[in-house]
Amino acid sequence: MPYVASDHTKKYDPEALRQRIPGWGVDSDPADRPSHPRERLDPEATGAHWTFPERQKPVGRRERSIEHTMLTPVFGTAQPLHGVSGAIRRFAYDRYSEGRTAHWMLLVLGDRVDAIGAHAKSLASRRPDDPITESGVLSEVGHHPISSRFGVRRADVKHTWLDPVIVLGPWVLAGFVVVRTVARIARR
Known part of the structure; x- marks a missing residue:
């Protein structure tokens, strides 16, 4: 899920957590944290701001990791998936999480199949590799x-x-x- 600017503060009872978890909240006091001045969230001071951009319209099917509920607002369309290598890559995105080795190995396999296809196409041309x-x-x-x-x-x-x-x-x-x-x- 892409980041959406909103309030992400968690609701919890600090005293209950201190009693249940030894050492919890040791760094709660900003004076105890050496990085505290950099942790201030004040976008107005730097001029930084972020709003959710206008969404790009998908043409055809786009690959999306199963961890994400929606596509990123902007995505590339220059090299659409095609052929057997595209089917392998689609299977990797549809079936496996990006945290799984199978996802990445299928993407590598799709790349190798695409390379073999390019070599075969080169052999059939007038100027092979x-x-x-x-x-x-x-x-x-x-x-x-x-x-x-x-x-x-x-x-x-x-x-x-x-x-x-x-x-x-x-x-x-x-x-x-x-x-x-x-x-x-x-x-x-």
């Missing part, structure tokens, strides 16, 4: 690739062995699928 030059591997040849990795505390050294798998793996897999498909068609 070039993973060798686009990954920057060739640029390291002239810039001391061995000595720049050892003796200096580079963070990427830990996962360097995984980079070829992540960058070239999908291409090798796609090539394997294409070769198998062509071989099956040729046998028929």
